[in-house]
Amino acid sequence: MKETISPRSGTAFLLPRGAQLKIIDPMGEQVCDLLCFSQQDKREALSSGRTIDYNNKIFFSEGDKFYSNRSEVMFEILGDTVGRHDFLLTPCSSDTFRIIYGHDHPHRGCFGNLEAALKEYGITGDDIPTTFNVFMNVTVNGETGEIKVEPPKSKAGDYIIIRAEMDLIVGLTACSAEQSNNYSFKPIEYQILNP
Numbered sequence: 001m002k003e004t005i006s007p008r009s010g011t012a013f014l015l016p017r018g019a020q021l022k023i024i025d026p027m028g029e030q031v032c033d034l035l036c037f038s039q040q041d042k043r044e045a046l047s048s049g050r051t052i053d054y055n056n057k058i059f060f061s062e063g064d065k066f067y068s069n070r071s072e073v074m075f076e077i078l079g080d081t082v083g084r085h086d087f088l089l090t091p092c093s094s095d096t097f098r099i100i101y102g103h104d105h106p107h108r109g110c111f112g113n114l115e116a117a118l119k120e121y122g123i124t125g126d127d128i129p130t131t132f133n134v135f136m137n138v139t140v141n142g143e144t145g146e147i148k149v150e151p152p153k154s155k156a157g158d159y160i161i162i163r164a165e166m167d168l169i170v171g172l173t174a175c176s177a178e179q180s181n182n183y184s185f186k187p188i189e190y191q192i193l194n195p
């Protein structure tokens with residue numbers, strides 16, 4: 001069954017080992033922050049640093065494996081119709097909106113949405129690492145290292161499919177940051193396949 005994450009919100013759920021998760025951008029140009037923890041020990045979490053290290057690159061797509069802070073494979077991308085995602089930037093937060101956008105009453109962002117959704121699994125804000133930002137398009141200047149947040153390359157109906165390689169607690173959002181989503185907030189859909 002397909003589930004919908006409303007604009008600027010988030011959710012969390014269990015994904016057993018071997019199950020596949022399809023994340024769909026139903027309208028196009030919408031980012032979805034993904035993060036996961038081991039069901040066995042929630043101190044084991046997705047690690048951007050280790051994933052970059054062991055894959056020798058910063059952009060990930062089909063066939064790439066994603067590692068935990070304990071260097072275990074948490075999931076692999078099985079399918080990807082977009083081919084550009086980000087694993088450098090932290091989830092957007094009220095601080096992001098205050099510091100970068102200058103908002104006086106900032107939205108809680110993906111960080112606050114993940115914190116709220118993961119609370120029932122005993123996970124707090126301090127436990128949240130860098131998220132894998134599905135469909136987020138961040139370009140990097142190879143000389144200076146300067147980064148730029150560009151509109152996502154995803155079009156309506158684009159998706160990625162990941163397969164859990166351990167029993168996971170997963171957090172997912174429909175991202176709340178203006179610039180990341182080409183200045184419009186849209187839903188995200190997801191579907192758990194062969195659980």
Ligand SMILES: [Zn+2]
Nearest residue numbers: 092110175176
């Ligand atoms: Zn966000």
